[in-house]
Amino acid sequence: MGEPVVSASERELFGGPLRYDTGWTQYDSAPLELSMLGAVRVMPRLVGATLRRAWRADRNALVAVGVSEIGQGVAAAVGLLAVNAVMHALLGAAAPADRLYEALPALCVGAGAAVVGAVLACWSTSRAGRLEPMVERLATTEYLAAASAVELEAIEDPEFRRLIDVAQFGAQAARQMIGACVAALNGTISLAAAGGVLAVLHPALLPMLVLIAAPRGWGAMRVAQERYVSVLAWMEHLRASRLIAQLLTSRSAAQEVRIHAVGPYLLTAYEDMAHSAESEQKRLATGKAVTELVAAALSGAVMVGTYALLGWLIVAGHMELAVAGTAVIAVRSGSASLGALVMHVNRLNEESLYVQDHEKFLTEAGRRAIPRGGGALAERVAAVRLEKVTYRYPDREEPALDGVSLTLPMGSVTAVAGENGSGKSTLMKVVAGLLLPQDGAVRWDGQEVREVDRAQVFSRVSLLTQDFERWPVTAGMNIRIGRPRSPAEEGELLESVAYAEALGVVGRLPLGLGTLLSRMFHGASEISGGEWQKIGLARTHRRTATAPADSVLIVDEPTSALDPEAEIAAFARIRRLAGPHRAVVLVTHRMSGVRHADTIHVLSAGRLVEHGTHEELLAADGRYAAMFRTQAEQYAPPGT
Numbered sequence: 100m101g102e103p104v105v106s107a108s109e110r111e112l113f114g115g116p117l118r119y120d121t122g123w124t125q126y127d128s129a130p131l132e133l134s135m136l137g138a139v140r141v142m143p144r145l146v147g148a149t150l151r152r153a154w155r156a157d158r159n160a161l162v163a164v165g166v167s168e169i170g171q172g173v174a175a176a177v178g179l180l181a182v183n184a185v186m187h188a189l190l191g192a193a194a195p196a197d198r199l200y201e202a203l204p205a206l207c208v209g210a211g212a213a214v215v216g217a218v219l220a221c222w223s224t225s226r227a228g229r230l231e232p233m234v235e236r237l238a239t240t241e242y243l244a245a246a247s248a249v250e251l252e253a254i255e256d257p258e259f260r261r262l263i264d265v266a267q268f269g270a271q272a273a274r275q276m277i278g279a280c281v282a283a284l285n286g287t288i289s290l291a292a293a294g295g296v297l298a299v300l301h302p303a304l305l306p307m308l309v310l311i312a313a314p315r316g317w318g319a320m321r322v323a324q325e326r327y328v329s330v331l332a333w334m335e336h337l338r339a340s341r342l343i344a345q346l347l348t349s350r351s352a353a354q355e356v357r358i359h360a361v362g363p364y365l366l367t368a369y370e371d372m373a374h375s376a377e378s379e380q381k382r383l384a385t386g387k388a389v390t391e392l393v394a395a396a397l398s399g400a401v402m403v404g405t406y407a408l409l410g411w412l413i414v415a416g417h418m419e420l421a422v423a424g425t426a427v428i429a430v431r432s433g434s435a436s437l438g439a440l441v442m443h444v445n446r447l448n449e450e451s452l453y454v455q456d457h458e459k460f461l462t463e464a465g466r467r468a469i470p471r472g473g474g475a476l477a478e479r480v481a482a483v484r485l486e487k488v489t490y491r492y493p494d495r496e497e498p499a500l501d502g503v504s505l506t507l508p509m510g511s512v513t514a515v516a517g518e519n520g521s522g523k524s525t526l527m528k529v530v531a532g533l534l535l536p537q538d539g540a541v542r543w544d545g546q547e548v549r550e551v552d553r554a555q556v557f558s559r560v561s562l563l564t565q566d567f568e569r570w571p572v573t574a575g576m577n578i579r580i581g582r583p584r585s586p587a588e589e590g591e592l593l594e595s596v597a598y599a600e601a602l603g604v605v606g607r608l609p610l611g612l613g614t615l616l617s618r619m620f621h622g623a624s625e626i627s628g629g630e631w632q633k634i635g636l637a638r639t640h641r642r643t644a645t646a647p648a649d650s651v652l653i654v655d656e657p658t659s660a661l662d663p664e665a666e667i668a669a670f671a672r673i674r675r676l677a678g679p680h681r682a683v684v685l686v687t688h689r690m691s692g693v694r695h696a697d698t699i700h701v702l703s704a705g706r707l708v709e710h711g712t713h714e715e716l717l718a719a720d721g722r723y724a725a726m727f728r729t730q731a732e733q734y735a736p737p738g739t
């Protein structure tokens with residue numbers, strides 16, 4: 100592949116060319132098979148996987164397709180033999196009317212074979228059409244299930260994210276593979292029929308048939324490989340172009356797009372990037388044209404040789420004219436079948452490359468999945484403890500948490516304070532069981548999180564973060580989604596709404612809890628950032644209210660969009676959620692929210708540097724006291 104064209108916008112916006120280098124094709128030290136031989140080698144396995152999926156989807160339809168394709172092949176062979184018999188009758192020595200009469204039975208057989216072939220083809224089409232969406236559905240479900248079941252660490256790993264992106268084409272490719280498999284099977288059987296008839300007519304004709312199709316096969320494979328490598332290499336570029344397009348139309352960027360004149364700038368960047376993508380398309384098209392020309396020339400030369408051979412066989416008296424006539428028809432139909440077969444195998448090869456990515460993703464996702472099973476978590480626990488926990492993000496040298504030990508007793512409120520980037524959010528993810536520490540342990544009493552069933556740990560954790568999800572569903576569902584499988588009456592949801600002091604918010608919505616909160620849909624309403632936080636708080640209440648046993652509530656900067664009064668009230672309500680069977684952990688920069696906590700821990704560069712009550716920490720006059728005083732001064736009246 101030549102040096103890709105890199106546009107000025109690409110450099111300016113993204114810092115350089117957005118191309119997967121060859122390093123990507125070595126993902127997880129499993130080199131991608133990009134040679135023709137390699138592709139042919141892996142194809143049977145991938146075809147096998149697709150057929151197994153089809154078997155699981157609808158085995159009757161799969162069997163019907165197989166039977167009808169074999170039937171069509173038999174009908175084609177019978178048709179060719181009938182043609183041979185017709186030729187013999189027509190070119191015989193009898194009177195013309197007698198010859199026609201003699202040819203009639205074979206003609207009827209030929210016509211019957213054609214009708215049977217056509218009916219079987221319809222049957223196969225209808226069954227394959229049923230199978231295709233089912234296979235796509237199965238492959239998509241496998242993809243989505245695997246993607247949503249991996250550890251959070253995998254989702255944050257850029258290499259794994261790339262694999263998720265690349266594998267997204269796999270499900271559709273699996274669907275296409277069904278059609279390609281059917282067509283390839285059809286081509287193979289038709290070819291076997293034509294080849295069998297040719298071999299009976301004269302042994303030299305069969306190798307000629309193979310030689311006619313070989314160059315076209317090579318050409319088609321080469322074009323497919325080039326296209327696949329190009330798609331992979333330009334994936335990031337495509338993603339970036341789509342991102343620019345999204346930004347130009349997005350609601351959140353709309354203000355800056357207009358006021359800062361980002362719109363025309365991004366539009367130029369979009370065009371710039373589209374031009375460089377087009378240059379790649381041009382390169383591919385030229386390569387394709389040249390390859391196809393070479394393949395057609397070679398194939399044509401062999402075709403001329405075949406007809407010359409036939410001519411010589413007739414002249415030399417090695418072949419009857421009737422047989423030669425059938426041979427011409429068989430060569431034509433055989434080379435058409437072979438051409439179609441090559442095309443379909445090539446399609447199969449191209450689709451199988453994407454299916455291979457899908458398979459690879461499933462394997463990798465399986466390796467990185469959150470383990471299922473493990474010990475049961477005790478219903479009652481006294482505290483959750485972190486013991487010398489160290490966590491390092493995969494692409495970072497410095498640990499985000501370095502030997503952190505702390506205890507979260509049930510019934511207490513623990514606050515974590517610290518400057519930006521000190522590790523507070525990471526600590527929350529470790530407490531929640533979303534990240535597993537590389538060193539140290541998280542224990543629910545004596546049970547280590549690594550050893551117990553993680554699903555049980557998750558079911559005991561409630562999470563309210565500043566970037567909580569604003570689900571594009573109804574207001575009621577936005578609250579219920581705190582525990583989506585647990586049914587809820589409107590009255591129960593209203594309890595959570597009242598808890599979050601969001602009755603006013605819901606009251607103003609045109610359909611109350613039934614109002615759709617997404618501008619994406621017709622008739623939906625939008626609410627403000629602070630109103631969303633109240634909905635988030637209601638969701639947290641719903642989740643904690645339905646917790647099955649002793650649980651932890653993690654609250655990470657929950658009030659950033661609330662006005663001061665609402666914020667004070669929200670902190671008071673969050674504190675009240677601590678009960679004998681619940682520990683609350685609170686992360687916030689707002690010292691007003693921290694001061695009433697039972698224990699305050701101060702993090703700095705991933706280490707716990709102070710802990711105690713508000714009064715103890717003020718008396719110690721350390722980092723916490725400095726942070727508290729700075730904020731207090733901001734709110735103090737001037738001159739005090």
Ligand SMILES: Nc1ncnc2c1ncn2[C@@H]1O[C@H](COP(=O)(O)OP(=O)(O)OP(=O)(O)O)[C@@H](O)[C@H]1O
Binds near residue numbers: 255519524
């Ligand atoms: N997904 C990630 N991958 C790599 N590094 C990360 C990731 N998330 C956070 N970090 C890094 O880990 C360190 C701790 O980040 P963390 O988000 O836990 O801090 P924080 O105290 O919550 O910060 P803030 O107050 O700004 O929200 C920072 O240096 C941050 O850059």
